[in-house]
Amino acid sequence: MKTTISKLYQDYLKEYRGQCYITNEFGFITYVLQYESESIFIQDIYIDPPHRGQGKTKELIESAIKLGQEAGMSLMVSLVYMASRDKEISLKCALSTGAKIVSMDAQKIILSRRI
């Protein structure tokens, strides 16, 4: 098993950037709870290469959504930046969770799903 993200670094990201983390032996996901819009904003996802293609991303997103629901959120939001590497895979990951495209421009695609 690879080293997981240090607890201190997670604490820093939560306090300074408002980012929450879920980590497990396969990878991690970061998200932000946006109380004004009652939404959970999915940010970064990483799956250790040997464990890719097994639905681990969807599992992490659903775990984050569950925590978002428990915190009172009613919407999941994610962004795919056109400049990002492998943007097609990121878009596929978001769509595979049932999210729909709500807007797009030259820089980004915004997706969301009621939770």
Ligand SMILES: CC(C)(COP(=O)(O)OP(=O)(O)OC[C@H]1O[C@@H](n2cnc3c(N)ncnc32)[C@H](O)[C@@H]1OP(=O)(O)O)[C@@H](O)C(=O)NCCC(=O)NCCS
């Ligand atoms: C992108 C990443 C998180 C996908 O992880 P994964 O565990 O392989 O994803 P899953 O098995 O849960 O697949 C989720 C969906 O994406 C699709 N997908 C995943 N990898 C894919 C690939 N290389 N090519 C095409 N589709 C792919 C799957 O088919 C699935 O869609 P489906 O349910 O409609 O079939 C992983 O490749 C990764 O960590 N990449 C590096 C970091 C990154 O790019 N993160 C995303 C931006 S935040």
